[in-house]
Amino acid sequence: MTVSRLFSPITLGGITLQNRVVVSPMCQYRATDGSARDWHMVHLGQFALSNAGMVMIESTGVEREGRITPGCLGLYCDDTERALARVVSTFKSVGRMPVGIQLGHAGRKGSSHLPWEGGHGLLPGEGEWRTVSSSAIAYDDRHPVPASLDEAGMNRVETAFVDAARRAHRIGLDVVELHAAHGYLLHQFVTPLVNKRADHYGGSRENRLRFPLRVAASLRAAWPRDRILGVRINGPDGLPDGATIDDTIAFARGLKALGYDYVCISVGSLAGGQRFLASPGYLLPHAEAVRRATGMTVMGVGMIVDPFLAEEALATGQADMVAIARGFLEDPRWVWHAAERLGVKMPFPPEYRGADPAIWQGAPYRPLLVDGQRHKAEAS
Template identity: 50%
Template sequence: MTHLFSPISLRQLQLKNRIVVAPMCQYSAENGQATSWHQIHLGHLALSGASLLFIEATAVEERGRISAGDLGLYSDATEKALADVLSAVRRHSSMPFAIQLAHAGRKASTRVPWEGGHSVPVNEGGWIGSAPSALPFADGGEAPEALDKAGLRRVRAAFVATAKRAARLGIDAFELHAAHGYLLHQFLSPLSNRREDEYGGSLENRMRFPLEVFEAIRAALPDQPFGVRVSATDWVDGGWDVDQTVAFAQALKQRGCDFIDVSSGGLSSLQKIAVGPGYQVPFASRIRNETGIPTIAVGLITEPEQAEGILASGEADMVALARGMLYDPRWPWHAAAKLGAQVDAPPQYLRSQPREHKHLFKKE
């Protein structure tokens, strides 16, 4: 059996292979509510043959959205809309769903990417973001609100409330978004966290609020598979780095974290990223080897043989694809064909397998 198509367990969740569909923002919600686009998007990815499908970064409060088109799960209306989408997809796929619990922090209130992605000021319908410190993401941008103690309590409670809503929807696994320059990453990095209270300064202090949020969600969902997305480095001198990420992962492990999803960057426009195939895999490898916690590797993993090699060498426990899965929504099928494995397929598609791969499909 190949490593890529071997099973893995996250607590009670049994996954059939090591291929994960990464969370991908679609910027297509209406007032935070999932739409028919989400049904199409999640529906076709749920037929991909991967073992776990992440819903996109899902805002825990309205002001925590990156854009006005972001998906949310912070009200009865947003919960019902997502429930309707999931119900439709589940009629035709047994693939487990995971959710990424997110808050944009100072990166909130932007245009959608195809409209430039620029910040939307309040006088043009935007809103003020929340952050550890009143430092704008970009020069000339509006400064976010620095969260006081009441604000910290509000945000922490919002994360817990969204996690509980997701649990009611039957979500199978949960991920806390502490990467890509969003709110919890902003607390971790000394570039964005200039607080002088117990939530700023030392590494222990900068980790305090993200760990409090994790602990609160874990207390609410003690038995669910629950991990964290991290940016292993800011790619900026003097910023968040791999050494600090390892320390953070160790602290999360002590609190019952089940996996670390390892990305990088997103906090500063000054970042200098050395992009190449699998360029973030060494971060996942180091975290896995130094902490013993399972990791998900991401970032320019495009070829089945590449993914197989990452797992076979012990650099990570799973691989997640995002853009590659959009470009080729049947990537797991093609990977299984190349590696001589089998993959689930819906009965309506069973006759599509090529003659030379007549044993490729397993009926769901």
């Protein structure tokens, strides 16, 4: 069989992933006051038999006011902890891969309607809440001006991240990923487009990174070393006078010094209306730049839907792992099909052995997605 980098193991913290494919965090907007529901059980359950190396739960607010929308998950009280514990327990009773959670705070992008309801800020009387940011600058003209965090507010947010990590540990999660990208609160400190502070948390790159790295340090101290701790950070902002790849690299270096196990290089909307010209693997050059500059274990993202692209990214040193979101929504068996196309023999769950292409007579007649088009599988 083919020797594949994508299907080789990797050890992070004290845990070994059997392959380097990660089910990326995917917001579902189906929580009730922060609590997971049956939807999350079914959504995550479809990945329990995926054979991915690791599965990540969606971005989860560390405060009630840290959620993006009223439908976002939270891990900030006993009710949210109990609800998520039920989902995690069921997943781990079936799945054999590590499962983790992305912890975040929306900052000025919070108190928003669901995306399919327009995504604009909640109006008075719609269950809105006061948002916060590094500076009192609104996300767009459809969101209110946030409050600029003072020292007490920063202490509260820092404590909220630590408390959420402790809850994650109690319910048996294997991984915590700090969300410091996509224009959310910690990114709002990193970028000079939002951070206009005149104190020692604003201005220079060192100052702009001070609070995100302070939160990261507290999280590192709270999370066990025998589990996995990672971070998602932004590449360049993609806007004039915004954060650059040098800011990204400096952030990653600070995280490496703190003892983080990996960093994921992504992008996300920093200002209302911002769009990115996406193409397969379009963020991999940013991941490669960080990896080569820091020597840190790097996860790549960005329209990685073709297993040959994923394999090439790892084989050429652009990344050490790949995280896939929409590809898994379209095909929860992405890993199975990737292994088949790459010529890798992968064990099937015995209950599903009838679908093993090696013995299933119907395998040659399946439609497979190749180069964005549906094709029949080649007969072996």
